[in-house]
Amino acid sequence: METPQILVTGIKGARYNDRNITALNVPEGKMAFYPFTVVLLSLVIHHLLSVPLTWPSDYHIAHLNSVLTIKCPLEAENIVWNCPAKICKIHQHQKNVTLQGLKHHHAGAYTCFNQDKKTQSYSLYVLILEEEHRLPVHCTVAAYTSTELRCSIAEELACPCLVRAKANSSVIDQNWTEFKISQDRVHSIQFNLTIPEFCPFAEQVNAIHVSVDIITNSDYLTGNQSYYLRDIVTPEAPEIVKVTTEQISWTQPSSWSHSSSFFPLLYEIKVNYRNNTNVPNFLEKQHYSMTDVRKFSVRCRDLFYPGPWSSWRSWAPAH
Template sequence: MSLLLSFGVLVLGFHHLQSIPDSWSQHYVFVKFGKEHTLECPLQGEGISWICPHNARSICSKASTRQKTLHLPNLSHKKSGLYTCTNALHQSYSTYLLIDEGQDLLNISCTSDSYTSSVLHCSMDKPFTGPSLLRVRSYSSNMTQEGKEMKIPQDENQNFLFDIQLPNSCPSEELMDPIQMSVEVMSSHEYTSRDLTFYRRDIVVPKTPENVTFTKEKIMWSNPSWTPYPSFFPLLFELTVRYRNNTIVTKRTEEQNYSAKDVQTIRVRCRDLYNPSSWSPWSPRLNVRA
């Protein structure tokens, strides 16, 4: 295959992790478990030879390893690892052989602070049991954001948190323009990927309403500071009021005030008025003096 002429990371499978490269290669291909593939050495000159991973030494012991191509039949986890070709000039070129495990391993969720935020906050279940590399790209309106690379450490946390920058977009047009994201994770022996598509309206978790006050028998608050276009993004508010007789009342309103007497504590949160998105966090509990 012509893609192998530039030899980057060739992708294949699940195995105990050893080490990972420092960054993603510019060129790589994916091969499913049990399939065959042929590596091609891009080096020029005589004396081509191959160095194979420990579990695949029998492949490199054959006379065929003196050729510029190395045929790998029935690919398995044991054949994953680092393959290197060399020539008589002592030049070398290496590629990782990994198994593509598909999309089922990646469980990812993302949220946005607002409709105008340029950052997504994402959470991902770690697909592998050791250190790995994560690469994320976002797309919108035919614009591609540069990929972001991160190392996923080997620790007790099963969840990995990361942020991704979004391409610039007009907030008033977001309903017509879905966000697309490409996520890839690799280790020294494994690879998995997933493509995501979603609308901002479905993942917005607003920030908390601000400036909650109680004056002259009236509770008042203001929009979160991220809403510079309130006409585009009207909010529904929910407040919980504890009265001095310990009665608790929950009220939903589109207004930014609510009349009440004998109030003891107040909390307020918000969400999109027209789309049943997630609620914001509650505002800090306001204790009202008697």
């Protein structure tokens, strides 16, 4: 499983490691606070373990308020269940667990054991889906020849949570990329995905399908989006080479294809003159002559397809 590049923005909560929890030191003479410390520590441990470390190999997506029966496939009579929040207490020693009117607290791992042979077990992870809600997945690419999608989800999430994502075409099915977020709450997630193999110099026949799934303490969230590269190619800002009072020049972004004749760019320039007027202009060339320039900025997009513009390059003063 490849390691993704991930950026998470949000409110930082308690920091902890998924496998190690630092002991809490209680000053001498404060022994009365130990019960509180133990309770707090147990809550943190439960908070961590309620989200799996990796995506469950066997899971079931259920809908709110539905009925679900989980069947234990073990050939044994003495069955013991381990379930979220003691839900299975009344089902001990039964082969099936029936959940009526599913709610968020029903989410989690359901495991049945052979009480006589504890090594025999079966686990099913129940995910609770809210059908009305879809994750807002947004992806861009820096150039037609790029091999990487830059994706984001602008969504406030209660975490910890486990995320998996992948980009497929109708002819290539890629593996999921997984990562876990340990913060208590986040406002957005950014990550990169590898684009399925294709030829950038040929017409794109098959769309790229991006899928994202998230498991939180109580919810299963999912979203997907399909793209043609021409609609999401968003170049980086051009590089400014020279700005004088009489001439300005720039180059295409370093991430753009060097086959400029095959992937030409349209440039929009903003010129601020010494009389404090701003004059926009659209050009295909990479230089412009004028007089009395104070500062200059430029952005770009695909010349032949009206896709997204790059961001503006920061104002460059004339020398």
